[in-house]
Amino acid sequence: MVFVMENTSSRIIIKNPPKKVLDFVMKMQKEKEAARKRLLEKDEHTFSIQM
């Protein structure tokens, strides 16, 4: 694991995470897909901006 602090930006790298962590990543990806679908189906948003 690497932890580097550069100004206000930091990077934590975890190499070769165990399977349970990778399973969690897959789960997160599926949740993001579901959340994306919900957002795209939403008729109205809190506010709208025209540029």
Place this chain on the structure above:
Amino acid sequence: MNLSFDINTQEGDKVIVSLVSSYPYLRDIAPADIPEFELLEVSIIRDKGTKPVKMEVFGKIADILISIAEDNPDGILFYFCDIIEGIPSQRPNKSMMSHEYRNELFKLLFKRYSPNAKDHWFDIEVVLESDSPKLEMYTHFLLRDKHLPLVDFLRSEIKNNFDLISEQK
């Protein structure tokens, strides 16, 4: 918090951004001496348009995120770079996958974000590297320095005791 907004351009582009309070159980398992926090998950979705959006759109997203985050003294912005395709892009190389490209875009967003902010913000990028590019993970935590101990906590949890995080959702 659960809000969303869309940005529409004359060029026919549409980008949807949402901010949703997420992972409330982290407060319960984090050390008590970490100041109060609220994890706000950011989603950025390209809904319409086939070309890269103009930089003004990018700037508008950053400006709104600034104002929302700074109005919330406990707020931590969390962004998980998803692997879903569908972002018209100018990737530095064609082999770059969408989550890695989103990671680069979000870093740019932070660079835009931080100079305009009143508070001192940190961009903590957490990367899981794997043999399989599809299983790599890129996430960002944008937080104030008072919340930096939370990063130490999450780092140790991922390294030593990931079950605590992954099984409590």
